[in-house]
Amino acid sequence: MTFEWIQIPYALLTLFIILNYGLLMTAVVRKLAARVGGRPGIPVYQNYIDLVKNFALRSKISHGVMYYLGPVFRLTGGIGLILFVPTIYGSSWAQNFAFAGDLVLALYFVFFGTLGMALGAGESGHPHSAIGVSRGLSQVTMAELPLALAVYAIAVQYQTLSITEIVAAQQGGLFNWTLFTNPLAVVAAMFAFVGTMMRSPFDVVLAPQEIPIGPPTEYHSAYLALMQTNRAIFPIAKTIIYMNLFFGGATSWAEFAIKAFLLYMIPAVIGVVHPRFRVEQSIRFFLKWGLPVGVLAILTV
Amino acid sequence: MAQIALATGFVLILAGIYGALTNRDILRMIVAFTIADTGVNVVLVAVGFLPGRTAPILDAAVPVAQAAERIIDPVPQALVLTAIVIGLGITALMLAYAYRLFRLRGSLDISNFTELKW
């Protein structure tokens, strides 16, 4: 695969679709969760309103260069992740810039936005930002571990690190999905998925309901708008990776929409019915449950 | 004959060493060592002894031609002289030391001179 200029508008189109999909879907999920709790919930277009409003606001406040760049890093991380992963298998245009790197690139690029965000938040000087980063990093060290093991397991299973080839290997029927060919790896990966989607019981990092804790504490206006954009696309980007690796990928946008939604619902459902873990509790949880499954996965490949 | 002299010498040595190691008084230690030295000297001379022979001096009684058959071994006798003188030197030195030690502490008990240890 090599670069051609046409890939740029193609990639932007993909990006646009995913952004809208993400905005709508997160709203739907929130509404579902509210209904489960007996509340009416937000309208499905609420995210658009928020986004437009925040983009319209301007700010004269900056805490420094890194603070200013934090949201940029964040959004670059989200967009970049989408661009480095092929979205639709077999599509001639929704391959993005996957030729730049393989699965390893995707796995490590996840941290790009996180790091930049954490740095920006850190410069704001708000202790809650630092506390949130501390919690988030502590938790992610364990939460990501089963995924790493699962990825290794399937890479060995398919003898490739190329996402496209992994998806290709899963074509030709439901039972070719990794979910069925290597269920242990999938279970392990799903531990990580649930653990890193920032939903209960693993959402103490942001502690969204009580006091604002976590990196975005000091951000507002257009800064917040960038981050909201990211919050819409980043989970989808991640879901795409999971979908590609474990659930047969997507050969069309419809398949993509359904699979992404279902996958996204997993942590949402779990989050609705579970109380919150403290950080050390979640670390122990992953150590106790996620890690052994991951170990089994790599030992049984 | 030689065995008796040897045994006597060894007994003196052992007695001397025992005395030197059990008497705390420095002067007594020195005396004990003199005894041991004497024992050594006796052993030295005893080793050169050959039964039925005479002193290694070539005079009318021992003509040069028969010397090898008539005299006892002269070497230990020469050695013992040196050993005696050396023993004497050391004894004198020890006495001088004893004197200095006495001046230092007003005591001749060796167990009083243990500042240097460990």
Next chain:
Amino acid sequence: MIRNVLIAGLVALLGVAFWTLAAGYVPDAELNRTAAYYAANAQTDVGAPNIVTGIIVTWRGLDTLGEVTVLFLTSAIIALVLAQSKTPPGASGAGFLPSGELLTTGSRMLLPLITLLGAYVIMNGHLTPGGGFQGGAILASGVLLMLLADPSHRFAHSVIARVESISGLAYVLVGLAGMALAGGFLDNGILPLGRFGAMLSAGAIPLISVLIGLKVGAEFSSILESLEETEDA
């Protein structure tokens, strides 16, 4: 007590080793080769009838030089050891009663005799039992007599030191002469061997004996004197 028993045990164990030596000892029937060589060559090599003196002065001359040095060292060190405790001149012996007439006269009478005996023993060392050491010790006993008879009397230190030095130096020089003129260091062949059994024979042996005698006498005297001059004397 326990200590003494332990030491007795150690000494006994050492005794076992010694006992083994003594029990396994078999006297030689013949002279061993060293002794046999000495017996055979005493006349031709050193020319001394007293083989022991020949060994001491010539064949094992280096030992003897060392031996003389031992005495030299001892006397020097004793002087050093006691130097700090020396009483000022004149004060020494103040506590003693003056020696009696009998003692003084008797010792004065004996002193020449003792000296003479010493000289005799030294000079005949290569012929009969005796030699430099024995003679030197006799000489020193004269000095001892003087010291005991008249504790307040002082010898001239410098004289003794001179004798000590000159005789020692001469001994070393004679040794070196052996290297230059004869077969090696301390070879007595620098002087003619002379007639076997005569007074002036056996090469340098009589000379060395004299030097040894003087040296030993001086060292002993010096030691005795140093001991005597301590304030407790």
Next chain:
Amino acid sequence: MVSPVLILAIGLGTAFSLGLMKPARTRVLFGITLTALGVMSAIALGWTLALATGAAQTAEIHTAGVAPPFAINLRVGLPEAALLSLITLTGLLAALSMRAALLRLGRGSQAVLLVLVMAVSGLVMTRDLFNLFVFIELIAIATAGLVLLSQDERAIGAGFKYLVVSQIISILLLVGIIFTYHATGSLNIDDITVAPVAFRGASLAMFLLLIALIVELKPFPANGWALDIYTSAHPGFSALFSAATGSAALFVVDKVVAPAGTEWLPLLTGIGLLSFVASNIVALRQENDRRLLGYSSVGQLGLILAVIGQRDVLGDAYLYVAGGLILSHAVAKAGLFWMSSMVRGRKLEDWAALRTRAPMVLAFATFVAMLVGLPPFPGFYAKWDLAQALVAAGRLPVLTLILLGVLIESAYLFRWFGYAIKREAAENGLASNPVDCGITFATVAGGWALGYLWGNGPEQFNLLATLPAITAVVFILLEPLDARIKNGLAIAALLGWFAMVAGDYDPMRLIFAAVMIPGGAVILLASFTEKGRRLGFYPSAMAMYAGLALLLEATTFFEFFAAWEVMTLGSYFLILRGRMSEPHALSYILFSLGGAFAILTGFALASGGVQPHPIDGLQDVAAADLAPWVFVLLAAGFLTKTAAMGLHIWLPGAHAEAETDVSPMVSGILLKAGLFGLFLMLMQLGRQSLYGVDLTVVLAYIGAISAFLGAVLAVFQEDAKRLLAYSSISQMGYALFGVALMNHLGWLLAMMFVINHYVYKSMLFLAVGGVYKRTHTKLMYQMGGLITLMPFSFVSVLVGIIAMSGVPPLSGFGGRWIFYNAIMDADLRLPLILIFMAGPVGFLYLFRLIHTIFLGQLKDPHRKLKEAPVWILVPQMIFVAFLIAFAVLPGMALQKVDGYIGSIFGDQPLVWHGRAITSEFGYWNPVAIMAVIVMVFVAVFAILIAKNHDAQMVKQFNIVFSAERPYRPETTHFAWNFFAPYRKAMGFLETPVVTSFWGGVTGGINGAGEFTRRFYSGNGQTYAAHVLLFVVAVYLIAMGGIA
């Protein structure tokens, strides 16, 4: 040439003739004494020279003009002549050192000294048993006399104890001599016939003779008397007692045992080893400098006695080995005793006064290195040959004990050296004067000259003749210059060397060389910050670089080992320069020496005694039975240098407490030496299994554990440099894991780490060091908000942590990509888990580093700080530029190495086309990655600028939480115990298991020393009883051995 007898005659004649002078003319007398000693030395040196060059034959000197055995004879061959030179020169210098006492006590004392030197010389020359006895007694008496020169009143007691023991020795000796005479009919040593170790007759006589001579060597535990002398005598005399008398006594043992047959040698070996190890253990607890030297002396004598016990296997090398050890011991010990006469206090800490005179520190370092047997001194060459011979003869236990003893000895010697460099120096604690300094430097010069001589030995690699080593020595001479000039010269020297050698290296070696040599030059740029003369820095640094340069040049085992030791020694001195680094430098040198000894043994095992043995010859043993053991030993040595978990406890302190520009050197560069060694070893030996366990798998596990635990421990550090130090352990763990994978990509991964770790760790250490220079603290929670004040430092830390964490687009990602490709091939699964765990944990500590220093709240005391000094920033910016370039174009460094590794493994898993790299499993296009990220970043950034282009910096406390406005940075900066939740969950991993283990080991040895030294009760009678006990015990054991 004059006869050597003149040495005796002049000594004796002068001693006698001193009595002819007036006692009052003390200076004249002393002048005569010195002249006599000088002439004696000249004769001895003349003979040494003549014999060494072959201009003269061994002199057989007959006294009395009669051939032996009928008259006493003397012999002067090369060993004798060398010893005579040593003895007479020591005598001369000792006389100078004792000048005050000798002048005070007058001619008598000078005569005694002359006689002593004469007697020791006689002891060496004589070939007659009884003459031996006479000289021994002369030495004993003279010693008892010279002890009195001391101002210390306790010396009188010590002298008496010594006489008591001498009496016992002389009794045993005489009995032994006379029965030997009875058995052989001769008193000549050459007539002693081969006697088996037996229970009676000639053998028993031989035993008594030998044991008496051995007791003269002050073997443990029968040596209380000697120690008291060392403690209380005049140090000038102690030097003579240790260097001259001790060496002569050793020679006598050798002389007597040689004709008695090899059956006696195990006896000597046993006694020597016991004495060596036990004395050193006891010395650990010693606080008095001279008594410490005493323990060290008796230990060294024990060592050489043990070497004499190996003469049957040393063959031709015997003189070279024993001589090297004796001379090293004698020169160093004499030098130290002479130095001690200048130090006023008697505690080890009082030697800190040396610091006021920089050349004195050099002297001290020289002597310590000589004693421990470090290059370039004779002991080093000797130790190597000894090890080769011992292993070839299958005497591994002997070698192990010797090395153990050396290690313990180096523990207290280097601890002492650390005191001297780091402790509070007492006011006026050094009575330095031209004469004593002159004596010390004459000794130092002698030591170096001997080092050169020994290096020039047959078929020997002379360290002091190599260009890097000479450069390091030149930097000692350049010390008076200004630091900036020296720094310029040092950089030029490094670059010059690299330009000279780079062309000859294969790509892999070239990468190591580039990191080590020009890499070192880049770090040295930071040293331009330092003003003044910066004494001690450049010789140490250049020694380290010389070691590294030679390491890369090495073609034989010996060259490699020598370079390794030079590097270790240089880096030790560098590390010791840090402000609080005393204990850490000590543990560094001890672990390093321990590791070096493992390497030494490994090499010896592999070479089987063949010298010189090429490194490439290692592959010849790969199939042999002992190959796994070679593997284990070498790996242990290299792993100590890379600070693998378990052997790592030296690293955090050593790296963290070092100076700002030293930390990057020892971390970024030095650690690579261990990797280099591992590469060499694995290239030659390949996979090895021991008891069915694949050792490379073990290595992989060690690497994985190090990677994980190092990272976890780094998370919990509050000290920025410690954090980086633990991170090094983790990073080296990764590299080790890569190497241990034993496949192409694993090695490429390790090479990538070699480059990357050098760059980002050097950069981070420099950045943190720059911050330290301004804030004067390394504790991160005391900093905060420095980003605006130190933007350049921030940028380098930012780039550093991105690169290190492996986040694209910087070069760390390349490492991760290769890693994934490498493990696809490997059949190792379990250690991978640890590696996977380590990755995110690394993220934790890196974020902490940047956050708590540069972000958060600025502290009040720091408001006026300036950016770090520009020279510290220059190398950082170079590194930043390099990292970005390397990220985009990894091929510029890696492609050639990749090809080279391919030639080793015979495969080529990576395909380089254009800027992209493809492997069997995946692909990586660094340019595309960089382009996409930059494009997206710029686009998003443009959007933000468009919206918030006029944002302004607000005040520090313009933040709101819980309805309050914070006003104190201390309470608002969230930094201390930053990862508290992580600690709650994973804190159990912090348990200092390894530290407690090593603490237990050292505690145990120290306890043994404390217990054992109670043995020396100070009672002369007890000491005599010890001697008796020793004799009887040896007797029983020896006889038990034959029964």
